[in-house]
Amino acid sequence: MTGAQIFCESLKREGVEVIFGLPGEAVLPAYDALFDSLNRKELRHVLARQEAAAGHAAEAYARVTGKVGVCLVTSGPACTNLVTALADAQVDSMPIVAFTGQVPTHLIGNDAFQEADNVGICRSCTKHNYLVKDVKELAPIIKEAFYIARSGRPGPVHVDLPKDILLKQGEFAYPEKIFLRSYNPTVEGHPGQIKKAAQAILKARKPILYVGGGVINADAAPELRELAELAQIPVTMTLMGIGAFPGDHPLSLGMLGMHGAWYTNTAVINTDLLIAVGARFDNRVTGKLDAWCPEAEVIHIDIDPTSIARNFHVEIPIVGDAKHVLARLNKDLRQLDDGSWKESREAWWQQIKAWKAQHPLTYERSDEIIKPQFVIQEASRLTSHLDPIVATDVGQHQMWAGQYFIVNKPRHWVTSGGLGTMGYGLPAAIGAQVARPDKLVIALLGDGSFQMNMQELSTVVEERLPLKIAIVNNLAHGMVRQWQELFYNRRFIGIDLSVRPDYAKLAEAFGILGLRATKPSEVTPTWERALAHPGPVLIDFAVDPEEACFPMVPAGAAVKDMVLAKPKSEKPEEAKARAAKLTGF
Amino acid sequence: MPLDLSEVRRYTIAILVENRFGVLSRVSGLFSGRGYNIDSLSVAETLDPTVARMTIVARATQLVIEQLVKQLHKLIDVIKVIDLTDEEHVSREMLLLRVGAAPATRAEILRIADIFRAKIVDVTPLSYTLEVTGDESKISAIVELLRPFGIQEVVRTGKVAIARGSKILSRKDQTKLQQLQGAPRAVGYDS
Secondary structure (H helix, E strand, O other), X not given: OEHHHHHHHHHHHXXXXXXXXXXXXHHHHHHHHHHHHHHOOOOEEEEOOOHHHHHHHHHHHHHHHOOOEEEEEOOOHHHHHHHHHHHHHHHOOOOEEEEEEEOOHHHOOOOOOOXXXXXXXXXXXXXXXXXXXXXXXXXXXXXXXXXXXXXOOOOEEEEEEEHHHHHOEOOOOOOOOOOOOOOOOOOOOOHHHHHHHHHHHHHOOOEEEEEOHHHHHOOOHHHHHHHXXXXXXXXXXXXXXXXXOOOOOOOEEEEOOOOOOHXXXXXXXXXXXXXXXXXXXXXXXXXXXXXXXXXXXXXXXEOOOOOOOOOOOOOEEEEOOHHHHHHHHHHHHHHHOOOXXXXXXXXXXXXXXXXXXXXXXXXXXXXXXXXHHHHHHHHHHHHXXXXXXXXXXXXXXXXHHHHHOOOOOOOOEEOOOOOOOOOOHHXXXXXXXXXXXXXXXXXXXXXXXXXXXXXXXXXXXXXXXXXXXEEEEOOEOHHHHHHHHHHOOOOOOOOEOOOOOOHHHHHHHHOOXXXXXXXXXXXXXXXXXHHHOOOOEEXXXXXXXXXXXXXXXXXXXXXXXXXXXXXXXXXXXXXXXXXXXXXXX | OOOOOOOEEEEEEEEEEXXXXXXXXXXXXXXXXXXXXXXXXXXXXXXXXXXXXXXXEEEEEHHHHHHHHHHHHHOOOEEEEEEOOOOOEEEEEEEEEEEEOOOOOHHXXXXXXXXXXXXXXXXEOOEEEEEEEEOXXXXXXXXXXXXXXXXXXXXXXXXXXXXXXXXXXXXXXXXXXHHHHOOOOOOOOOO
């Protein structure tokens, strides 16, 4: 077989069904072999319109299915475009294998056409990477790449394929098993530590479960639910952990962190036992570290030992896979449980309910101007019985989605957390829909974010993906505007997106139904129309440009100094005047 | 031993890695990515040609080094990491030094070289080139002593270090490594 055929065969052996990609000269031999795979219906290729989008789609595919996402792009600029997606996958622990083309081995280092130091450039933003220098190494490298991507803390693995290697003839021998002497992730947690954790949980008076994306990677949602219900522990999720615990469950406190609800953050900082599972104590969650959770003893369950005790003290560290560790923890809990925690737990929940009543998540409703939170709430309400998959982009709309869209199942929420990559949302929605053609997929985007990868609308049409794409259009880079408003004395610069295409018309130009809503009364009917439409829809929601995302923990501030809503009670005429400017084209 | 975690110290770390291209880049990238300079780095094959050993000397706080060591463990190609700083260890560097040696000073230079057990590896009418091997303090001392004579050029290798006794990379680790490799071969240290 040629290297290219070995490539296709290896992907088949790994159970790959879809590749997101964009061809180019260096990678043509691989595409030529893919041509046959496509005809034999062994693999599906989704053509992105920009390489970063191919990477993001692969990430979302991985998040939604739990399988390794795969993308294939050519050399040089394609690889450098892909870097954003690789860095995003690394920070958010998404298992993907990215194949890039490379100039023939004898031309490497010669400044050839479309040559770049792919491996060098991607080294720091991948879990591991390879340059294939011999066709004999190709199959073992691919096997290793998939293993590394999906095991331990998942992450992106990059494989660079020189063109001559793809053309060379070689024997195809797919290794049954591989063993990396230098890489052996711990799966089972230390039983002694787990028992210690169980005892601590039973003794705690004000425990909190703080869960992140790791729970989703480990498919540990059932074990988590069991744990929470066993000891009636309040559960809060990071942005990446949304869906790990049902949002509408009585024990759920919703999202915590910089834009978490006041009562959620307050409960967290008053805890005496913080049980962190698959979360990494990111600075967006903790705010000022020395002021966070002052009384807490910390249990940290994580598969990555470098995450533990990295930013914050941990009394009971447990390295292991969340599913395995939680299963064992639940067993220990049931064994040791004597019900002595019930009384203090009752008091804890009373306190939390009081906090919730004191400052619930809220926004000022309006009949004159569309509030972005309302757009998201309505979407959540209208689709709650359908368990949709929600993909968001980055910005204020993302935070509002985290606050107001109720997600009840894992792998139904796709967002760019750690890297905060604008332009992520649309390709991610594409990846999610390709992964689950049976599901309703909603893309919540900002107007700034949408413009970063709007060319992918062609992919939506080509692949016939019935996405419901909502642009929360506030004519600005909303989050940046908010920061300039709050911290830079309203010295607005570089945030004005009032010069823009007519998004609804743009959608039509791509071949997608384009809708617009400019009044609050139009929001629900527009959503209903979009949801009823059998094909893809893009909705331009003209929302209040002045609306900011609250509560907010200012950067570097202590969580307890969270800023609640801006005290703003506007006269209806003012809202009307602002609304009048938003009647589109 | 109460250690001030924020005090900057010099750390010596030995790392066993897969002997493949790119590993050096990844390891040094870990340090440079955090803005930490590597004072010296040496790397070479061990007795097992598939395994290389790196010795890195870097200046950082205890907290940072702990994180760096953890991150090093995380790298796919890193087999084992040992922080030798607080362990009993032997370290050596080599220095090649060319010093100006006019007729008046030639004898004195030879005497200094003799004291430090340095070898003369090159001679010209106006200079000597010395080769010196020793620990850090010995190397620094001879450089200081020869400075007044006019040092023309200096080349220093990085530090290499090996633990004393059988505490680190013990027999148990050795056997484990051998089992992993499937063949009874030593991996670059006294068997």
